[in-house]
Amino acid sequence: MPELPEVETIRRSLEPLLLGKVCAEPLALTPEVLVTEEKPLHLAGERVQALGRKGKYLLLDLEKHSLLIHLRMTGRLLYLEKSLFQPLWQAAQRQTAFCPRGEPGRPAADDAAGLAAYPCLRLLLSFDSGDGLIFCDQRRFGRIYVYPFQEYGQQPGFAALGPDALSEDLTEKAFLTALAAHPQQRIKSALLDQQIVAGIGNIYADESLFRAHIRPEALAGSLSQSRLRRLYKVIRSLLEEAVGLGGTSFRDYVNGLGQRGHFQLSLAVYQREGEPCPVCGRPIKKTTVAGRGTRYCPSCQRF
DNA sequence: GCCAGCCTGTTG
């Protein structure tokens, strides 16, 4: 689901609510969602120190551990205040009490009603203040990894990340150098490669190539330095704009408070095949690049 | 590179 602007929006929405709170043991309804070497895992009593982000990873620092959260396609993190969280927490505890491995137990009738409000509920994290955080994920691709404090690099995917697309590390020079190492790669697949730049996904790859007037299928090595410099500036401003609008909600993305973003109103090509290009009016086309649906304007975007 | 696979739900 979420790309850099959505994950950043979630981070910002949760940060003021979570900082300083003391957590209890996490409760996983589906065991595969929680990945850790520590068995049994002990997080209880640790205070939330910081909420960070790199690329599409959300980083929750406690005192002795860090949680590394990847929402993949349909993952959601939602903050619930005490009155909403407690009934859910108790129902989930009763459900897992008889099936510690997270086998889908049969909840009691009144528990079923509470849990039914969140059919994709995978994990709960409770705080001493009575409120909590839930992780919901329809497609079950999302993961929450637990490592010793700030040892994010133990997650191979995280260790391999290139510079975050909005960080100071991604200078224009760094961007040009990184792309120069992959001249035979199509520019869209290079943008989607998290080892080159971290945070861009299918929406923002298509939108940034539209704004930079570049065909997604163009080989990275075939593009002039000036066009790549333009692409760099476009990516930066596009992602900042999307963060400012709270991300893109065309389907199920919401921030940590359940609020939708607004960047979908600014999309030029994504999910708009057949509709007129906002610049030239010709129909937006769809093709496949790097195995992903890819939209572009054949007139405005050139090789 | 490409493609299946991981999952479930929605859309044509």
Add this chain to the structure above:
DNA sequence: CAACAGGCTGGC
């Protein structure tokens, strides 16, 4: 019914 969906991994 098949195709597709905001991501990533691992096999060729």
